[in-house]
Amino acid sequence: MLISYNSKNKKAISKAIALIFNPNNQIDAYIQSILLDSLLWAVTERNDEGKKEKYVGQPYWSIGALNQLLKNKGAGIELFKDLRHEHAVPRSIIKDKILALSTKSEIEIYKIIDKFGHAVILSRDEDELLNKKHKTTSPNLEDVLSRYKDQKISVSKIPNNLDLKKIAETDICDFEKMY
Numbered sequence: 001m002l003i004s005y006n007s008k009n010k011k012a013i014s015k016a017i018a019l020i021f022n023p024n025n026q027i028d029a030y031i032q033s034i035l036l037d038s039l040l041w042a043v044t045e046r047n048d049e050g051k052k053e054k055y056v057g058q059p060y061w062s063i064g065a066l067n068q069l070l071k072n073k074g075a076g077i078e079l080f081k082d083l084r085h086e087h088a089v090p091r092s093i094i095k096d097k098i099l100a101l102s103t104k105s106e107i108e109i110y111k112i113i114d115k116f117g118h119a120v121i122l123s124r125d126e127d128e129l130l131n132k133k134h135k136t137t138s139p140n141l142e143d144v145l146s147r148y149k150d151q152k153i154s155v156s157k158i159p160n161n162l163d164l165k166k167i168a169e170t171d172i173c174d175f176e177k178m179y
Helices: 005-021 030-047 062-076 091-100 106-116 124-134 147-148 170-173
Strands: 060-062 081-087 119-123 155-157
Touching: 005 030, 005 106, 030 081, 030 091, 060 062, 062 081, 062 091, 062 119, 062 124, 062 170, 081 124, 091 106, 119 124, 124 147
Parallel strands: 060 119
Antiparallel strands: 060 155, 081 119
């Protein structure tokens, strides 16, 4: 299981989802669905202070994304060009799991979000490869990274205090490989 990144944010989102689905609130199913979709985006793109962190601060990066970052840095172009913020488990799967809960309690919602709500930064090419086979599927939900393994996309955990502007090729070899 992956480490929980931004657990305070995930708890706040779980609480909001539980409130949205509380039958006493009488929120239309259509509005519930829109709100749930928006909140599931924020699960991986916000840190514990609510700041948007699409790339900086994300702990899981593919080797291809790290190499793309180095290439961008060396070429003096926009640092995050041709990188993608990818949900490790498609949001549609997370949404279905939440909707399937008989009682949408904050605790049960948090368990789902904490287990499946992770991002992986990929190169554009890796994202295209992944989406050819697993855009909305996952071969094994017990392994959050199974989509990447299936497509032979190597994922590493990078230090949370890493300055991406100062990353060097030698750093990549030192990162903890997830598989």
